Amino acid sequence: xxxxxxxxxxxxxxxxxxxxxxxxxxxxxxxxxxxxxxxxxxxxxxxxxxxxxxxxxxxxxxxxxxxxxxxxxxxxxxxxxxxxxxxxxxxxxxxxxxxxxxxxxxxxxxxxxxxxxxxxxxxxxxxxxxxxxxxxxxxxxxxxxxxxxxxxxxxxxxxxxxxxxxxxxxxxxxxxxxxxxxxxxxxxxxxxxxxxxxxxxxxxxxxxxxxxxxxxxxxxxxxxxxxxxxxxxxxxxxxxxxxxxxxxxxxxxxxxxxxxxxxxxxxxxxxxxxxxxxxxxxxxxxxxxxxxxxxxxxxxxxxxxxxxxxxxxxxxxxxxxxxxxxxxxxxxxxxxxxxxxxxxxxxxxxxxxxxxxxxxxxxxxxxxxxxxxxxxxxxxxxxxxxxxxxxxxxxxxxxxxxxxxxxxxxxxxxxxxxxxxxxxxxxxxxxxxxxxxxxxxxxxxxxxxxxxxxxxxxxxxxxxxxxxxxxxxxxxxxxxxxxxxxxxxxxxxxxxxxxxxxxxxxxxxxxxxxxxxxxxxxxxxxxxxxxxxxxxxxxxxxxxxxxxxxxxxxxxxxxxxxxxxxxxxxxxxxxxxxxxxxxxxxxxxxxxxxxxxxxxxxxxxxxxxxxxxxxxxxxxxxxxxxxxxxxxxxxxxxxxxxxxxxxxxxxxxxxxxxxxxxxxxxxxxxxxxxxxxxxxxxxxxxxxxxxxxxxxxxxxxxxxxxxxxxxxxxxxxxxxxxxxxxxxxxxxxxxxxxxxxxxxxxxxxxxxxxxxxxxxxxxxxxxxxxxxxxxx
Numbered sequence: 174x175x176x177x178x179x180x181x182x183x184x185x186x187x188x189x190x191x192x193x194x195x196x197x198x199x200x201x202x203x204x205x206x207x208x209x210x211x212x213x214x215x216x217x218x219x220x221x222x223x224x225x226x227x228x229x230x231x232x233x234x235x236x237x238x239x240x241x242x243x244x245x246x247x248x249x250x251x252x253x254x255x256x257x258x259x260x261x262x263x264x265x266x267x268x269x270x271x272x273x274x275x276x277x278x279x280x281x282x283x284x285x286x287x288x289x290x291x292x293x294x295x296x297x298x299x300x301x302x303x304x305x306x307x308x309x310x311x312x313x314x315x316x317x318x319x320x321x322x323x324x325x326x327x328x329x330x331x332x333x334x335x336x337x338x339x340x341x342x343x344x345x346x347x348x349x350x351x352x353x354x355x356x357x358x359x360x361x362x363x364x365x366x367x368x369x370x371x372x373x374x375x376x377x378x379x380x381x382x383x384x385x386x387x388x389x390x391x392x393x394x395x396x397x398x399x400x401x402x403x404x405x406x407x408x409x410x411x412x413x414x415x416x417x418x419x420x421x422x423x424x425x426x427x428x429x430x431x432x433x434x435x436x437x438x439x440x441x442x443x444x445x446x447x448x449x450x451x452x453x454x455x456x457x458x459x460x461x462x463x464x465x466x467x468x469x470x471x472x473x474x475x476x477x478x479x480x481x482x483x484x485x486x487x488x489x490x491x492x493x494x495x496x497x498x499x500x501x502x503x504x505x506x507x508x509x510x511x512x513x514x515x516x517x518x519x520x521x522x523x524x525x526x527x528x529x530x531x532x533x534x535x536x537x538x539x540x541x542x543x544x545x546x547x548x549x550x551x552x553x554x555x556x557x558x559x560x561x562x563x564x565x566x567x568x569x570x571x572x573x574x575x576x577x578x579x580x581x582x583x584x585x586x587x588x589x590x591x592x593x594x595x596x597x598x599x600x601x602x603x604x605x606x607x608x609x610x611x612x613x614x615x616x617x618x619x620x621x622x623x624x625x626x627x628x629x630x631x632x633x634x635x636x637x638x639x640x641x642x643x644x645x646x647x648x649x650x651x652x653x654x655x656x657x658x659x660x661x662x663x664x665x666x667x668x669x670x671x672x673x674x675x676x677x678x679x680x681x682x683x684x685x686x687x688x689x690x691x692x693x694x695x696x697x698x699x700x701x702x703x704x705x706x707x708x709x710x711x712x713x714x715x716x717x718x719x720x721x722x723x724x725x726x727x728x729x730x731x732x733x734x735x736x737x738x739x740x741x742x743x744x745x746x747x748x749x750x751x752x753x754x755x756x757x758x759x760x761x762x763x764x765x766x767x768x769x770x771x772x773x774x775x776x777x778x779x780x781x782x783x784x785x786x787x788x789x790x791x792x793x794x795x796x797x798x799x800x801x802x803x804x805x806x807x808x809x810x811x812x813x814x815x816x817x818x819x820x821x822x823x824x825x826x827x828x829x830x831x832x833x834x835x836x837x838x839x840x841x842x843x844x845x846x847x848x849x850x851x852x853x854x855x856x857x858x859x860x861x862x863x864x865x866x867x868x869x870x871x872x873x874x875x876x877x878x879x880x881x882x883x884x885x886x887x888x889x890x891x892x893x894x895x896x897x898x899x900x901x902x903x904x905x906x907x908x909x910x911x912x913x914x915x916x917x918x919x920x921x922x923x924x925x926x927x928x929x930x931x932x933x934x935x936x937x938x939x940x941x942x943x944x945x946x947x948x949x
Contacts, residue, residue, distance in 0.1 A: 569675055620657065
């Protein structure tokens, strides 16, 4: 029911006699107004219909003041009872326009004056003054207002109200004097707020809203559960397909190969059903896929790239490197696994491969590639941290060319190996092992070729290499993709750029440059394909060769090599084998120069078993480089490689000979050699190799000592120790460190040496025992 408030002109009488047909006549109203004055009474109607029916409440309420305050509301079209003032005298009134009644003017010959205040349907307050010049206009002032809903807080702040509501307004009418409608505008009666109505009348729609929310939540829950189940089913199917393809490609079920089977949720019965046995009872061992990953413990992330991560991990108490691919790069993972699984790919300058695996980690599928771990990291990291000597330059360049020549060559025989072109040679894809030699890695883009069939196996992969290292024919798309030789020449172009990176870090005349990638001065850190094509193909630009390289024989020779390898014409470029031989010749020439300057003619060493073998130098590495080797010939003319700085007395040198004549030895340069020799009658009878202990500048390490059986009992061992102590003191050392054969431990302990903890000794990787002696 709509509540309607109306305040109208009332008289201090209980009722007025009705005229004909029950209508109050103007004469009756005017008589009462003139006789009783102006007083008000408030009457409340519960419904607009009550106004028409005359259902009045609170009829006995006392008058509340002077004037005729009229305040009412109702539905649209509800007029109430018209108040007619026929025959009234004419008065003057003030008139002004809403909403603010800013300009006032006179209204003459009016029957009634009025002033009003109301709140419109938008919640804005309006005031007005005016007059009625014809008696039939009174009903329009009182009744011609549309019905609206109760106002809310939002209605005052928006251009369109949130609710429709009944307007509330008040009108004062008068005609007793001229300009009687001046003064304050009438006050509005208080109206209940929307919040109060909500409290009084709870929202009947709330149960429907709650029910709708519950139904929606239930539907979404069902959708999520179904989606998860579909994803798991698809994922399981995908894993099964990958494992099946992996088994077929790399572990076919033949009698001479291992059987690969997915572990997953399988049971022992599955392994037994698919096992292969020779009938002897022992059967063939099962290579269970996804077991490798379970036995590997990831330790630390050592590198991240666009296509995955590289972790240092521990497997069977050994450090390994784990390259982790996402399923998006499955093609690269499959390709690398395929290349590494190639027969006869084992090589010192190719990254060693343990196996590949597929596992689930952190609710995602991961593809693992497990390889040898190299602490020094990539050649890129190595060059950023270290400078390079001439000897190390030769070593790095030779090992890289050696690995590349091995890849490019094809081996045909009982077990054939296809030729392989890497297609992504760069310093970040080349590792440096503990011996400071290069190891080629990352075969995700490799191409294989079989000469017998002419087949060129290019795995479908969107990547085409690193833009900075791309050859001109790749950039201008003129490469013959059906020719294996074309891809080998692409590798040689990239090899030349890597060679430039190494040479740039080589110390020459006491000067070295900081590390920079190729074309650092021509393109930004991440050049586009078009930028590289402009620089390399159109401008014909190549990395700058400093002028000081021309005065350095080694760097000058390398600059000629790299220029031939990065030539714009692919057919002009040198092959990997040709480069390898050129670097070997360069190293040989440098070694001869070192041999002449140090006057080393012949060396004789005493070998294990107290037998003496004459060794004639075939070639020698620089004495300041402990990683190169001596090339020697023993009495049986067998070519041997002896690593300087390691155990010089190998089993291969022990020869059963009756008599050996000692060769004379010239004095070596003490400033450049770490070798101390003991001579008697111009014959070498013993030697020790001395070097600083790694990580300890104050300790001298005795690497090897031996004494001829012909001179045992003459105190030569003590003399060797004495010479070592003298040399150590001259070099400012405070401690001697020795490792040797176990049978001589007592000899050293009597001369002031102390045994070092065995665990320490094992961590250093020493073959026999470790002793130390403090020097005064």
